[in-house]
Amino acid sequence: GESVGLHLPTLSVQEGDNSIINCAYSNSASDYFIWYKQESGKGPQFIIDIRSNMDKRQGQRVTVLLNKTVKHLSLQIAATQPGDSAVYFCAEGGYSSASKIIFGSGTRLSIRP
Amino acid sequence: NAGVMQNPRHLVRRRGQEARLRCSPMKGHSHVYWYRQLPEEGLKFMVYLQKENIIDESGMPKERFSAEFPKEGPSILRIQQVVRGDSAAYFCASSRGQGRDGYTFGSGTRLTVV
Numbered sequence: 001g002e003s004v005g006l007h008l009p010t011l012s013v014q015e016g017d018n019s020i021i022n023c024a025y026s027n028s029a030s031d032y033f034i035w036y037k038q039e040s041g042k043g044p045q046f047i048i049d050i051r052s053n054m055d056k057r058q059g060q061r062v063t064v065l066l067n068k069t070v071k072h073l074s075l076q077i078a079a080t081q082p083g084d085s086a087v088y089f090c091a092e093g094g095y096s097s098a099s100k101i102i103f104g105s106g107t108r109l110s111i112r113p
Numbered sequence: 114n115a116g117v118m119q120n121p122r123h124l125v126r127r128r129g130q131e132a133r134l135r136c137s138p139m140k141g142h143s144h145v146y147w148y149r150q151l152p153e154e155g156l157k158f159m160v161y162l163q164k165e166n167i168i169d170e171s172g173m174p175k176e177r178f179s180a181e182f183p184k185e186g187p188s189i190l191r192i193q194q195v196v197r198g199d200s201a202a203y204f205c206a207s208s209r210g211q212g213r214d215g216y217t218f219g220s221g222t223r224l225t226v227v
Contacts, residue, residue, distance in 0.1 A: 043117075043204050043218035044156065089155055100146060100169060101206075101216065103155040 010108045019077040021107045023090035026071065034101065035064060035075045036089045044089060044103075047075070082111050115139070117207050117219035118187075125225045132192040132199070134222045138207030142217075145188040147173075147180060150202045150221075159203075162188060163210070195226045 013019045025033070031052040036044035048059045050066050050073075057064050063076040073090050087108050093101040118137040126132050138145050143164050148156040158172040162182035173180065177195075182188040192199055202223050208216040 041220075043206075043220045045218070046216070100158045100161050100172070102158065103148075105155045106153075 009105070010110070012110045012112055013080050014112050015080060015082060017080055019075075019080045019084065019109055021075045021077075021088050021090075021109065023073040023075075023104055024071060025073065025090075025092055027092065028068075028071065030092045032093045033064070033066065033073050034091045034093060035062075036091060036103075037084075037086045038089065038106070039086045047088075077109075080109075080111055082113075085109060085111050117142075117205055117217050119203075119205050119219035119222050121222060122220065123223050123225070125227060126195045127227055128196055129194050132195050132224055132226075134190040134192075134203050134205075134224070135187040136190070136205030136207075136219060137187040138205075139217055142207035142209055144208045144210040145182050146206045146208075146216075147188070147190050148204045148206070150204060152201075156204060159190070192224075195224075197226045200224055200226045 011021060034049040035047040037047050038044045048057060048062050048064050050057045050064045052068060055066055061078045065074045075088060077084055087106040089103050089106045091101045091103045093099060117139055120135050124132055136145060145162045147159040149159055150156045160167060160173045160180045161169040162180060164182055165184050177193045179191045190203060202221045204218050204221045206216055206218045
């Protein structure tokens with residue numbers, strides 16, 4: 001069954017502020033997590049990933065934090081821009097071999113001007 | 114270097130007809146994954162294929178749905194005798210099969226059953 005879920009279905013953020021999107025997972029054996037961004041009418045776009053042997057990983061304006069103790073994952077977007085409006089999915093996969101990725105239900109991020 | 118190509122982008126079928134969705138993976142990618150997305154929901158895994166082999170079809174309905182990835186040509190997701198509940202966006206992703214390198218999604222096919 002699905003093991004990845006999200007806390008909030010929608011998030012509204014003021015332009016320029018930081019956004020934090022949360023995700024919980026239930027499978028303690030999960031060893032790889034990915035955040036995807038999906039804009040309307042498009043396929044999911046890879047944002048950032050993290051392996052279970054890490055607590056934090058940074059990209060350009062994005063940071064993913066992993067708390068294995070409470071099985072929690074978050075995506076932080078710095079200085080949120082209108083172009084960040086989308087649905088964000090966390091997903092879980094197995095890193096060591098080619099395998100399916102399991103998606104959570106998504107959080108819609110909207111930006112207030 | 115073209116990305117994952119899916120066609121058609123939009124497909125309308127009457128109940129009872131057949132739907133055929135095509136996915137051409139990125140160059141050099143031999144692993145293909147199909148997902149279904151209902152409106153306002155996440156993507157649900159359907160099937161994982163390598164060239165000429167189905168590796169994992171645990172997410173695909175047992176009846177009316179089939180998938181193939183032949184030695185030559187695109188991967189095909191086939192839905193026979195479509196029903197209104199089949200209306201969804203169907204996404205394909207491809208990878209080289211090495212960890213998470215190059216797991217890329219196409220733009221999807223939006224199937225509407227009328």
